[in-house]
Amino acid sequence: MSEKDFRTQEMVVGSIQVGIRHRRDLGDLQPLMDSISRLGLLQPITVTPAGVLVCGHRRLEAIKRLGWRSTRVWVRSNISDTLTALLAQQDENNLRKPLSPLEAATLYRELKDLLAEDARRRQEASRFGGDTNGGELNGGRDSRPPHSPGRHENKTVTQAANMVTGDDSSQRLERILKLRAVMDDAARPLVIRRMAEAELDRIDAGEPVAPAYTRVMTAIREAEQAARDPAEPTEPPARPTPEEIAELSRLALEKAKAERTRRIELISRAHQPEQPVLRSPKALVLAWRELDGWTRHYDVHQVADDLSDEELAMVQRVLRDSAEFIQAVAAVRAADPSDAA
Structure with a gap:
């Protein structure tokens, strides 16, 4: 995530959309309101180009109660359409189709990065803005700067998981991301990468994450152990004949085609057509400007x-x-x- 992904602009407070994913007990806002009245809003809230809230729900509610008509915001340009749609959901009866486990993990990682960036900016703002309470008054529970790396990370992953899935499923989502990283790691043996890919397919088809994760991690440990302690050399296998090579190639191609067909069917069953989310013309211009x-x-x-x-x-x-x-x-x-x- 780079600085070019952000721009600052003034936005009418009432035009900022707050979706269902941000609803929760905001706690006592009076100390935050007092801090903003005294020091101003040191750290702007973060929104999508369409004006959907990403970070800073307590800050937004505090300035609303203070009667602010407009505020400076950070506009985060490089946010996926799927995450924008998720954040913009307003009515539980009109939620989009259920996310697959891999989709949820991907959105969790994207949102976790955004929340971590917001926390970093808040920490810098409180350091140079004269806030003597470590950022507590300028953000609160959903945006407090970290007191230590561990606390910061735990808070961010929990909040990201809750916003994507509605509960603290961070461990499950982190395991899915780890399996995806194994699948994409070109340095790992091909058999391990294919195993991780197959386990992800099973997870997307509804099987539990923990056993799949354990199987892949066990296979990785065994492969690493075998590399450290190679077995005694044995006689090399006989070279296959051209006819055997042709037959093995044919079988491998048939297996690959069948596996591809199975995966397409699983994805088709899991995803039903959804009502598209209407976006602002500014978002359209921004998308095409990036494609220019x-x-x-x-x-x-x-x-x-x-x-x-x-x-x-x-x-x-x-x-x-x-x-x-x-x-x-x-x-x-x-x-x-x-x-x-």
Whole structure:
């Protein structure tokens, strides 16, 4: 996360959206209100480009009670659409489709990083802003700067887990992330990486996390032990014949195709169509500004070689839908000159 991902702007307090994920007992806000009245809001709250609250629920509620009409905010630009939609949920009866375990873990990691960044900024603000209470009055339970790395980390992971899943499932989510890291680690043996991938598939299909995590960690320890204490050398196996190589290749290809089909079916059953979340025009402009000039960063031949048929069809669909949408926008502007103005 870099400084370029943030920008500061003034925002009307009433326009900031607070979703269902932030609802909880805010505690006694009077000390925080007194601190803000005396010192000002040393650390701005953090929002998405669409004005959805990410960090600083107590600070927002305190300035509302103080009657502030506007406030300075940090706008965090590089937030995933899925996390934005999760944070913006307003009604428990209209929640999006249930997250898969891997989706929940990915959002947990993203939100944990955002909360840690907010805590770091708050700590710096309290250090140089004259707050003599270690940041306590300038943030409270959902935003207090850390007194030690361990306390800071524990607080952040717990809060992130609660906002994503509704309970303190941080240990479960951390284990899923560890399995994902093992799967993506090119330095590990291929058999270990494939094992982690298979266990993640089982978790997404509804199986518990703890046994899967234990199996992979046990396999890693055994592989490391075998590397430290190699067995006595044995006779090398006989070289396979060309016919045997061809048959093994055919079987491996069939197995890979069957596994891919099974995973696609699992994902299709777990994900049902959802009502799209409407975003602000500013978010649209920001998204396309980040894509401006993207074609210069890719090689046509490499993309042609690496993309699957499904991935290519998805990109073509997105481009087609985007062109149709912008043409519709242009048609509306042409029909009503006041819109263009």
